[in-house]
Structures are given as structure tokens and as C-alpha cells.
Amino acid sequence: MIFSLAVFGLVMPNFTWSTPGGTFSAPQEFFLGAMCLGLYGIFLAIQTTRHRTYFLAPSDVRDGHHETGGGHGGPASEHSWLYHAALLALYLALVIKLAEDLGHSLNHGLDDLNAPPALGAFVVAVLVLAPEGLGAVRAALANQLQRTVNILLGSVLATLALTFPALLFVSLNRGVSLVSASTGSRW
Secondary structure, X not given: OHHXXXXXXXXXXXXXXXXXXXXXXXXXXXXXHHHHHHHHHHHHHHHHHHOHHHHOXXXXXXXXXXXXXXXXXXOOOOOOHHHHHHHHHHHHHHHHHHHHHHHHHHHHHHHHHOOOHHHHHHHHXXXXXXXXXXXXXXXXXXXXXXXXXXXXXXXXXXXXXXXHHHHHHHHHHHOOOOOOHHHOOOO
């Protein structure tokens, strides 16, 4: 999945003839966005249903907790999936609000220091990747290679599969086209 997303999103714009200069046409952008979301949905379905044990800690699989639905050594939740989906949406809204507030403070600080805007992007990237990175480091230190690799590949897949549709959505709303970075042009 990672290879497919990387090739379609990063390489293919340089080889399409429908539009010049490393860009996609509107139908191609729609296909890329739908394909990214579809592949990520398939990954989530595989991760949470059929091959769930591949993504659990070895102690949870050995103790049989994956059958109860707890996954973390606890009992199955007594709440429905709608309850959990609503909480996820609420938490996501809070994270977006906090990120927006942090972004304003970060931009103000960068302006005061006359720092390059790329430093702000770097700080945000570090903050976004910190939980997964720390989880992977903890798994590696605990000699859990499979979990470390799963965190790495899941992070890469999520980054590609969710960033492309987000960028396409923003570019559509702003009326600009995305240009592949390998053409030497800027977005």
C-alpha cells in the first residue's frame, strides 16, 4: 500500500500528459484522493478485524485478550461503536483547536525571532510524530521488533494516505493546483 500511494502521489504527476508541469487533472486528483482514502480504509479494516492479532502486543495475543475485544488486557467495552466514534470526533475537534492555537503562537514566536517559516513546519512535524516515535522507541528498547515495524509502517501509511487527500482538498478550496516537488517547482 505504501509503495502504491507513494508512486501514484509523488511520481505519477511527472508522467501524466493531461496537464503540463507535474500536475494532475481534476479527475486524476479525485481518483488519487479516493484511492488514498479507500486504501487506508482497507488497511484499518484489516488491522481491526481479520488480522487484528498482527497488531497486538505478544502478551495480549498469548493471554487471549484479543478475543474479548479489550486488546490492552482489559475487558471488552460496554459502549457501542457509535459512542466511540463520537468520542473520537470530539477528541479530534479538540486536537484541531489546540493545533490551531499552537500554530498562532508558533507563528508569532517565529516572527519575533525572524526565524524561517520552515522551522515552524519542522516543530509541528516533530510534535505530530512524537507519540508514534516515542512508542516505536519504547517498543525497540523492549525488544519488540514486530511492534516497532508496525508502528513505523502504520505511520508512513497514515501520513501518505491522509496527507494527499487533505492537500487535494485544500488546493481545491483555494483554487490552486499541486505541483510535484520533483519537477523543481513549488506547490
